[in-house]
Amino acid sequence: MSDYKAPLADMQFVLRELAGLDDYAQWPGCEDVSADLVDAILDEAGKFAGEVLAPLNAVGDREGAKFAGDAVTTAPGWRAAYTQFREAGWTGLACSPDYGGQGLPMLLYTVVSEIWKSANMAFALCPMLTNGAINALMARGSDALKDRYLPKMVSGEWTGTMNLTEPQAGSDLAAVRTRAEPQADGSYRITGQKIFITYGEHDLTDNIIHLVLARLPNAPEGVKGISLFAVPKFLVNDDGTPGARNDLRCVSLEHKLGIHASPTCVMAYGDNGGATGYLIGEANRGLEIMFIMMNEARFAVGLEGLALAERATQHAVAYARDRVQGFDVAEKNGARVPIIRHPDVRRMLMLMRCQTEAMRALACVVAAAHDRAHHHADAAERERSQAFVDLMIPVVKGWCTETGIDVASLGVQVHGGMGYIEETGAAQYLRDARITTIYEGTTAIQANDLIGRKIARDGGAAARAVIADIGNVVAELLASDDAHCRAIAPLLASGADAMERGTAFICAQWAQDIRVAHAAAFPLLRLFGIVCGGWQMARAALAAQRLLKAGEGDAGFLNAKLVTARAYADQLLSQAPALGHAATSGAASSLQLPEESF
Missing domain, CATH: 2.40.110.20 (Butyryl-CoA Dehydrogenase, subunit A; domain 2)
Structure with missing residues (x-):
């Protein structure tokens, strides 16, 4: 079982270059949010996750929770770890200071949550649900209920x-x-x-x-x-x-x-x-209130897909570096080599890495929009940001969890036959990831939410605003003097075109044949996820190129970001036209077989 190391360099890059961390200090309620504060919190979270939570992940998988009478005993080490977690104040990170919380923004909570989930998803589920319950009580609970329950919940005592x-x-x-x-x-x-x-x-x-x-x-x-x-x-x-x-x-x-x-x-x-x-x-009005908790939980479950993808990728890379098997295809008479030298293993590792980076970037950009919707001084910007968040919640939940399963499955494949053996640990990430597409509403429910409440309801306005933003990034890519950026441009443009066609199709079919619209929902959600992930990877490539030209940052990291962005475009964005076809032209045919023929 490989160790877990929080991907702090990529997180810090995404926070600063894509999510706009430097703007936070200008917003009411976020004046104390600084890069130094964020770096310190991420560093401590990474240490706690790597030293305390990650070593318990395999223990928890092997031992599980035990039931006797009406009592449940958690896995060995769980209680001590939770006590440390609580005493360090992690539960109240994003909670109101009125009840003992630290009041930090969702963006920071998002990256810290990814760290917990990567290190030990089964453990992280407990504080995740507590946080959702806290927010539901904060939003609609009476003062008496808040005073009775919130201080102990925010502290993690309950x-x-x-x-x-x-x-x-x-x-x-x-x-x-x-x-x-x-x-x-x-x-x-x-x-x-x-x-x-x-x-x-x-x-x-x-x-x-x-x-x-x-x-x-x-x-x-x-x-x-x-x-x-x-x-x-x-x-x-x-x-x-x-x-x-x-x-x-x-x-x-x-x-x-x-x-x-x-x-x-x-x-x-x-x-x-x-x-x-x-x-x-x-x-x-309970369901209305519960949706406060449920929407946050849907975003949080999307982070689980991202987090398990990160952990599976780290695990697969470590194995590929250590596992010696076969020869370099270009040097057939040479010595046996680690499997990371084999082209198809490299292909799989690159697919795992670039999709993980894309999910992280999109999730953080959505979290930042949530913070703008709550803190920005300009009302129009708050409204625009909330519309973006509403549109993206089902995408983050649906696409990130489906992709997390794909990445975890690739991790098993990298291990070959050993990936199917529990002792290597690769299978756990795939088993753990499988629930994420079901939690808090299946992918179909997320897709139905996307086409109904988010696209058809406003006539596609929020979706077209995103498509316009993608078009602006395409223009920047075309104007770049970097070969990677220019190569990404046509692939991202074709993805945006597919999104536009899909949006128009849903708006038309919603009134004409709602069953066809629903049959198109899943491929459309996957299309939105892949293209929006590519949009953020394209922005990352532009930021990396700008920093390289200015002589700032870690050149090795920035050059790697350009390569992963290009790989994402070549391998994933290239699928967008096909997904667009599946959504717009394939929906009706999926309903044509008579029910009795199944």
Whole structure:
């Protein structure tokens, strides 16, 4: 098992050259954000991830979480690592200072989150969900609920969960049956069962705050009749300490393909009369509130695809350097060589690296837009940035997770037969990655969100704004005196053209034949991801060339960035016209076979 080393050089390049870190100090609420502060935080995060979290990754995969009675025991080393994580203040990095957080921007939280997820995805799921629960409570919770729960959640002393799915419902939340009965004291009695609850029970903290979707009596049918409740594992005393055990319990753990150390729980509420819960926000608007948490979780799961791709790439490179097999094809009578000398292994490693860099760049640019939408002084810029974030959330989630699986699979292939053997560790990244395209809505759900809520709803305006920005980058590439930049230009331009055709197709089909529009959704999402990733790699190439001409930065790193950007264009952007054809011309044919013929 190779060591994990946080890719700080690439992160710092992306933050400064693509995400606009230097602009942050000009925005209200971000005055203290500086390059020195960011570098210090990334350095500490990298050390903690490499020294504490990464060594536990294989342990957690091998040992898993254990269930006995209604208690869950985490893998060896988990509790000590979580205590260190909490005491270092990592949980509150991006949380409000009003409740003990550090109030740092999403951009910084994004790169730090990638580090945790690369080092140990199963561990990172716990603080990820806690952060989402914190933000949902911050957005819609009453002052009393915030005061009761947020200080301990922000400090990491308590964790949080998201309880949506039920056995009969799956992704169809309109079918939720969990009930909430109002009580005289203003609380509610919650009864029902939830499945797939990540860290629904564990031994890391002395309380867990569950955010639970349930129906009030006489609530409207469907999604308009769902409310959201805070349901603590232990009721909270007046002095803030955990009190009596609430009527909820874990009844089993799922046996999964991957992320074995992350307990995925079946939760029962109200077996003995009803669990006490507290309404968050307005009645019957729970799904609206939950989407605050869900959208953040979708972005966070997209980061999991990126993070596992980074870890799989590091692992594959280390193996390719050490594994001696075969001869150099140009020197057949020479000595046997490490497999990194074989052209096809190099091809796979380059595919892994350039896609990972593209995902990181796009995720950070989206995170920076989120920060602009919340902090920029100009209202028009805030609105434009939010439109971009809304458009890109399903792309980051869908494309990065699908690509993370592809990259992890290539990592197994680099190892050859040894990749299929668990002891090498390559298979774990593929197994862990497989859930990411399902978490928080499958790729089809993300694609449907992209075409419906994000493209058809505004007539393609936000998508065309991105296409225009890509066109500006194409013009810069054509004006460059660098051969790599000029070679990228026509490939990026053809990708933008495919995006434009796809956008127009969706807008037309949404009114004419919505089934055809939905059949086009997945290839269109993949098209958007590949082209937007290429857009950021093209910007990276231009920035690298500018720095090289100015004699600034690490020349080796910058020249490598030019090569990876060119490789991405040659290998990935070249696929854009075909994906555009699949979306616009292939959608109808996928629906033509009669149902009984399958």
